[in-house]
Amino acid sequence: MICPHCDASLLRKERPHNVCSKCRRRYALDPKTNPLGLHDLRVRRVVAKITDDGRLPCTPGHLWYALSRRSLRSRPVGGAYVAVTLLGAALLTGGFFAGPAPLAYFGFVLALLALVLCLLAAADRSQGRPKMLPGAFRRDVLEPWVKVYGELPPGVVEDRRYPAPGGASGAGQATTLLCPDLSVATLIAAAGLPERHGLLLVRDLPEVSARGPVIVLHDVSAPGLLLPWRVREALPGRRVIDAGVPLRAVRGVPNAVPYRDHQPGGAVLSRLAEVGDYTSDELAWLRKGWTYPLVAVPPGRLLDAVSRVAERVGRTASADRGRAAAVGFLTWPDEGAP
CATH class of the missing domain: 3.40.50 (Rossmann fold)
Structure with missing residues (x-):
């Protein structure tokens, strides 16, 4: 992670308790502990984008969606599941026609398991569900930010007002x-x-x-x-x-x-x-x-x-x-x- 204060590249062990070991200054968000993988520099970049570099206001709701948008996209079925399904089908076919019976059984079980995993991934009920709801966003993102910097990111208008x-x-x-x-x-x-x-x-x-x-x-x-x-x-x-x-x-x-x-x-x-x-x-x-x-x-x-x-x-x-x-x-x- 890049320190938002001194631009130093920090390993996880070099930033205990959200404090940079180089400049000794505290930052608000660590991508390893934040559910959305956020860090201070990314928040600033997104705020600058949606406010047109400060020329427009935005609110915590706009910031929540902009930072959650990437995680809301539907996830396609993993390529590894598809590859395992094809491998199982190949083993099943080879074992049935030319190989020993155990090979065919193994291929059948492998193909069936991978197919089930594909179907479960395609029907995943969590798809499209926010990793962080607006209330949690305020608690886990905005409140730590205010605690470190004393105010919301520049351009973000408090919607409680x-x-x-x-x-x-x-x-x-x-x-x-x-x-x-x-x-x-x-x-x-x-x-x-x-x-x-x-x-x-x-x-x-x-x-x-x-x-x-x-x-x-x-x-x-x-x-x-x-x-x-x-x-x-x-x-x-x-x-x-x-x-x-x-x-x-x-x-x-x-x-x-x-x-x-x-x-x-x-x-x-x-x-x-x-x-x-x-x-x-x-x-x-x-x-x-x-x-x-x-x-x-x-x-x-x-x-x-x-x-x-x-x-x-x-x-x-x-x-x-x-x-x-x-x-x-x-x-x-x-x-x-x-």
């Missing part, structure tokens, strides 16, 4: 942005999008403004894909804009790496089936708990996408207000006025 819904950043605005993901809501608030576009940023349906359009930002999961429909049912007559990640934009796309979360309930899947927008294969994929989170979208791309939707909704709302003013609709009293 998410502003209270309905606060000054968006109170009284005509358009609501509903985003259940804490990390993404924090990113949007930190980037100043509510003030720039006149948005009320909320995380739950009961917090949605009493009037105006609602932009729904969601992940690719069974509950996430159902959220816009839930909002439309709860707010009949309101304009609801689905600004979430489309399922077909990520499923089967090599660079889009989902992970497996809790399996959704039957009621959620039944409702999605009733919607009629998803094939049986897509519903089966969602039933297994596959999820593509919003934090998987790089912060720059996500903020650009939200800004474009907010600008489009704002232009439409302005045009509607202009048409209403021409016929005197804006002289109507507010709801609840005497």
